[in-house]
Amino acid sequence: MNNIKMLASLGFCSAGLISECYGLAPEQKRPNILYIMSDDHAYQAISAYGTGLNSTPNIDRIAKEGAIFMKAYVTNSICAPSRAVMLTGKYSHINGKIDNVRPYDWNQINFPKILQQNGYQTALIGKIHLDGIPQGFDYANVLPGQGNYYNPDFIENGVKKKYSGYVTTLTTQFALDWLDKKRDKSKPFCLLYHQKAPHRNWLAEEKYLNLYEDRDFPFPENFFDDYSGRGTAAHTQEMGIVKEMTWGGDMKFENDPYTGKPTNFVQDIKRMDEQQRKAWQAAYNTRNEEFIKNKPEGKDLAKWKYQRYIRDYLKCIQSVDDGVGEVLDYLDKNGMAENTIVVYTSDQGFYLGEHGWFDKRFMYEESFRTPLVIRYPKEIKPGTVINQMVQNLDFAPTFLNYAGVKPQKEMQGESFRQLLNGKSLKWRDAIYYHYYEYPGVHAAKRHYGVRTDRYKLIHFYYDVDEWELYDLEKDPHEMKSVYDDPSYSGIRAELHQKLNDLRVKYKDTDEVTKSFLPEKKN
Ligand code: SGN
Numbered sequence: 001m002n003n004i005k006m007l008a009s010l011g012f013c014s015a016g017l018i019s020e021c022y023g024l025a026p027e028q029k030r031p032n033i034l035y036i037m038s039d040d041h042a043y044q045a046i047s048a049y050g051t052g053l054n055s056t057p058n059i060d061r062i063a064k065e066g067a068i069f070m071k072a073y074v075t076n077s078i079c080a081p082s083r084a085v086m087l088t089g090k091y092s093h094i095n096g097k098i099d100n101v102r103p104y105d106w107n108q109i110n111f112p113k114i115l116q117q118n119g120y121q122t123a124l125i126g127k128i129h130l131d132g133i134p135q136g137f138d139y140a141n142v143l144p145g146q147g148n149y150y151n152p153d154f155i156e157n158g159v160k161k162k163y164s165g166y167v168t169t170l171t172t173q174f175a176l177d178w179l180d181k182k183r184d185k186s187k188p189f190c191l192l193y194h195q196k197a198p199h200r201n202w203l204a205e206e207k208y209l210n211l212y213e214d215r216d217f218p219f220p221e222n223f224f225d226d227y228s229g230r231g232t233a234a235h236t237q238e239m240g241i242v243k244e245m246t247w248g249g250d251m252k253f254e255n256d257p258y259t260g261k262p263t264n265f266v267q268d269i270k271r272m273d274e275q276q277r278k279a280w281q282a283a284y285n286t287r288n289e290e291f292i293k294n295k296p297e298g299k300d301l302a303k304w305k306y307q308r309y310i311r312d313y314l315k316c317i318q319s320v321d322d323g324v325g326e327v328l329d330y331l332d333k334n335g336m337a338e339n340t341i342v343v344y345t346s347d348q349g350f351y352l353g354e355h356g357w358f359d360k361r362f363m364y365e366e367s368f369r370t371p372l373v374i375r376y377p378k379e380i381k382p383g384t385v386i387n388q389m390v391q392n393l394d395f396a397p398t399f400l401n402y403a404g405v406k407p408q409k410e411m412q413g414e415s416f417r418q419l420l421n422g423k424s425l426k427w428r429d430a431i432y433y434h435y436y437e438y439p440g441v442h443a444a445k446r447h448y449g450v451r452t453d454r455y456k457l458i459h460f461y462y463d464v465d466e467w468e469l470y471d472l473e474k475d476p477h478e479m480k481s482v483y484d485d486p487s488y489s490g491i492r493a494e495l496h497q498k499l500n501d502l503r504v505k506y507k508d509t510d511e512v513t514k515s516f517l518p519e520k521k522n
């Protein structure tokens, strides 16, 4: 046993001694961590990913001055579970937060708690969507639940208050205020700066209400997908832009343009002040009237709905990107850019019309995958591109690693620092996924699966028992399962084996899966 390990095993690694125990010279400054996360931000809507949809110069700056991950994934593509995974470094079946409905246990260990115990100042600002009082933070100013876009409530260290303004700009303002005035500057910090936007139902900041209205966005090539070539799950989901987007909340009509009946209109309208409401009406009224005159049908209606969706969605992202620019400027102005790790990611991906969908949940690529860019000038070369598969499971061990602290041994992710500093290229060759929230909103069936660099095997279960297999090289848009194609029988067997191995490795056995099934009603 070396000296460090011996000291650690004897319990000598208390707060303050940690940096010495794990090999950091005491005089070496531990990095700050600025962890920026938004909600439902698809990688397709970040210009650094090269899809050409919109322009996000500030998020792109993180990628240019640092690294971009081309294959970053989540373990369970839905909001609250994803956040629980990122905090704990453990899969949903271990941390207990399998869906948006079940309670989250804040008493369990999370990486901010460990950082706090090791001399970090920690803060959580914005959306967290986990019930209960956040633990592990010296300062918390969070939205209740999903939060509101306009004049939202925030809960500051347990005290709820309504604020005037737009949620994205307020969240940024609170983050800057904490960085500048509220933290203990003698300590390194870890700030979770988490935006609600661009979550449904995509309400833009006043100044962006007219952005993109003169642009027609291209349709994904599988926008009119008929789901042939796949099993039941793709056929029975309820996340279609045409079928499931509502006239009120999503399309912003006070009355259904076809029946004239009042819709369940945007709830935030009630929170808006006179001026905000006027800006809204000015932006939507004329366009809505024009639509009512034309009343398109069939594919034209589908296309119109898509354009309204994508424009509103992208407007929300513009405010998120502005906020990123403001915090990056703050670091520059205060000489902190060099010693601060800046991460930008989302709680999961999102469908922007691929397969005709919005929302997420499925293991099909656009929701499974999430954007991830990171900057740390001390260790990461500008322009680094990472092609290995990482998951949100890896955040906790990675941040602890950078802070010079050993992760809790039950954590299931791995530090991806080694990929970024080029020290090791040994890495996993497969990732594991498990989604649970069914029956539930959007009706995406329960499933788990494995993805390798080239293939994806998915098992849909509960009220079906169906397998799908995709060759992502030949079929990147996942239009045809080759599970029953005899020429893939070898690959299929290999993937089944890999899936079993991963279920054993991550302790997600059939018994465990069964324990999370809803009780059958008699
Ligand atoms: C709300 C949305 C859904 C969304 C869930 C979960 N409907 O219910 O579309 O899938 O949240 O989203 S809404 O009309 O109320 O916006 S998550 O990001 O929190 O998981």
Ligand code: CA
Pocket: 039, 040, 078, 079, 199, 347, 348
């Ligand atoms: Ca989300």
